[in-house]
Amino acid sequence: MQRSLYPHNYRRFSSQYSQLKIENSYFLAFRAAAELLEKHRNIGNKLLDFGCGTGRSTRFLKTLGFEAIGVDISQDMLRQAQQVDQGDYCWLDSKEIPFLEQSFDVIFQSFVLLEYSSLFQMINTFEEFNRVLCDDGLTG
Ligand SMILES: C[S@@+](CC[C@H](N)C(=O)[O-])C[C@H]1O[C@@H](n2cnc3c(N)ncnc32)[C@H](O)[C@@H]1O
Incomplete structure (x- = not known):
């Protein structure tokens, strides 16, 4: 079950990825x-990566x-992130993004959705983006 949510082996490659x-x-x-x-800089400063x-x-x-908070399903990747900058990183342990409604002005993703294996996951x-993004927020 975990496999469909987590198709790439970031456990093995997280330290190389951090380079x-x-x-x-x-x-x-x-x-x-x-x-x-x-x-779109006028939208606001609170950003979810x-x-x-x-x-x-x-x-x-x-x-x-931006005031950026990072979330990820891979604890190995997050561990590497914390080692570099002790920033604001958060583990995503379910399908729910662990923030309240309308918490962010901007939601950013780079090279994530292309890893998805099902339409259900994308939807x-x-x-979730729709839930945690402000009404006039930006995602891409
Ligand atoms: C190719 S890396 C990109 C990392 C970063 N955005 C960058 O550009 O350097 C893809 C990341 O997406 C994460 N990921 C994959 N599926 C995810 C999901 N359903 N929810 C959150 N993160 C996910 C992986 O664990 C991995 O760390």
Whole structure:
């Protein structure tokens, strides 16, 4: 059952993943994300980095000025994140994002949804985004 939620072996590769930098094709994706976020900067500062992994994306978002909290289903990835920056990281142990309704102005994800193996999982995630995002919030 865990397998369908967790298709990649981040237990094994979390320390290698934490070495990844924002460069090459990653640079292009993050640059585009920064431009998009900048356009909507007036929306607000509270940001959820969904599937933050080892915190690479969370740290990047903080450099843009956001108050970013990272959540992830992999405790191994989160452990690596904490080792780098002791930031605000939170384990997602169920399908529910552990925050109240309308907690965030922005929900960000990078390279997460492409790992999903079912439409059901995708729908559940977007329902949760809808719940924890402010009415006029931004997700992408
Ligand atoms: C490719 S990594 C990307 C990490 C980070 N966003 C980055 O850009 O460096 C994908 C991350 O998504 C997480 N993930 C996969 N499915 C998830 C889910 N259903 N809920 C939360 N995180 C998930 C994985 O554990 C992994 O850490």
